[in-house]
Amino acid sequence: MNILNNFEYFKPKTKSEALELVKNLGDKAKILAGGTDLIIMMKEKMIKPEAIIDIGDIDELKGIECKEGCGAEIKACTTIEYIESSSELAKKYPALTFAASQLGSKQVRVMATIGGNSCHSSPAAETPTPLSALGAKVVISSLEGDRELPIEGFIHGNRKNDLKPGEILSKFILPEPVKNSACRYGNIGLRNAMEIDAVNMAVNIELDEDKATIKNVKLVMGSVAIKPLVSEKVPTILNGRKLNDELVTKVGEAAQSEAKPISDVRASAEYRTDVIGALARRLVKESYEAAREA
Known part of the structure; x- marks a missing residue:
């Protein structure tokens, strides 16, 4: 049977609470956003975290800000289904919304997040490819502040990325599409x-x-x-x-x-x-x- 290991469960209400937990728990904890990859890995005994930090319902980490002439910001816990159905993103970035529609099933897209799709860092992930082509940057947050880097610099390989202890991926920044x-x-x-x-x-x-x-x-x-x-x-x-x-x-x-x-x-x-x-x-x-x- 695929039974999860015993672990402590934390559900912070704010981004700052989440960052405190990430810093204090370190390698003992894993971040849960949508869980479509993490829970499978736990069931298959690929990982056995001592703690889970659930950030999926933190308002500061969800949503899309899309302003005319100013590109867009997509928070890391925004679901793939929300991105797929965004008319604002479809107008500016149809490659991204189409890629989102190709990820898994409807049930998966309702749960999966854009941040998780990059943090899992699968070579076959759907959204990092268009994000890279569009010139997107990731914003990585810690208690010490934020840092930015191109998404192709964030992903290092299969399940490997540039997150350091005490950090979480908080959002994506997409530049405004250029003329022509x-x-x-x-x-x-x-x-x-x-x-x-x-x-x-x-x-x-x-x-x-x-x-x-x-x-x-x-x-x-x-x-x-x-x-x-x-x-x-x-x-x-x-x-x-x-x-x-x-x-x-x-x-x-x-x-x-x-x-x-x-x-x-x-x-x-x-x-x-x-x-x-x-x-x-x-x-x-x-x-x-x-x-x-x-």
């Missing part, structure tokens, strides 16, 4: 059902004033490395150029050359390599056309 830009997200699994992605990707393209020449591009791959993989080759191929079929082909080849996938129960490394090329070709074209219409 668009971001698109895509994912592929082995079947049309609830499952972990075999691969995923987000592409963000900004065009010059002519709405044809690519000014900047950021392509981020998921589930083909230990963390979200930001392409270094694709910008060198596309920046300063107008998209054509030859460049699209080169983009696919570049993404495939940078990917470092493994074989597991969801897909072989060879399959992931093939798919990442197809996703790159499709999403670059979709983002480019969307940017031209922006």
Whole structure:
């Protein structure tokens, strides 16, 4: 039977109370937000924390602030379902809301949080890839204050991140989308059902004033490395150029050359390599056309 180990349960009412507990309990405790990953790990005896700090109902850590011309802030305990259904986010960041809709089942999305999706740091996680493409930063809080870093710098690898003792991830900051830009997200699994992605990707393209020449591009791959993989080759191929079929082909080849996938129960490394090329070709074209219409 999957029976949880004995543990102390704490439910702070404020962010400051949570930070006090995190500092005092240290490695003995685990943070509970939605619990969709944590409880499974506890049931499977992967971890046996002596204490649980439940931050899921702290108002300071929930919600979305989206202001015209000022980007957005998403608090870490905001549920994936809330992000999926946000019309404000959908208007500015459709790649993120679409990625949220692809995470698990409806029941999972109602419980899971955006902070937990990044803190669990799975290479196949849905939201870190578009967050990275959109230039998002994470805000990490402690009793000593806050610090910020890009999300691709926060995630170090599978279940590894930049949180230090006494810290929690408190929110995400998304910059305002620049003029003549668009971001698109895509994912592929082995079947049309609830499952972990075999691969995923987000592409963000900004065009010059002519709405044809690519000014900047950021392509981020998921589930083909230990963390979200930001392409270094694709910008060198596309920046300063107008998209054509030859460049699209080169983009696919570049993404495939940078990917470092493994074989597991969801897909072989060879399959992931093939798919990442197809996703790159499709999403670059979709983002480019969307940017031209922006």
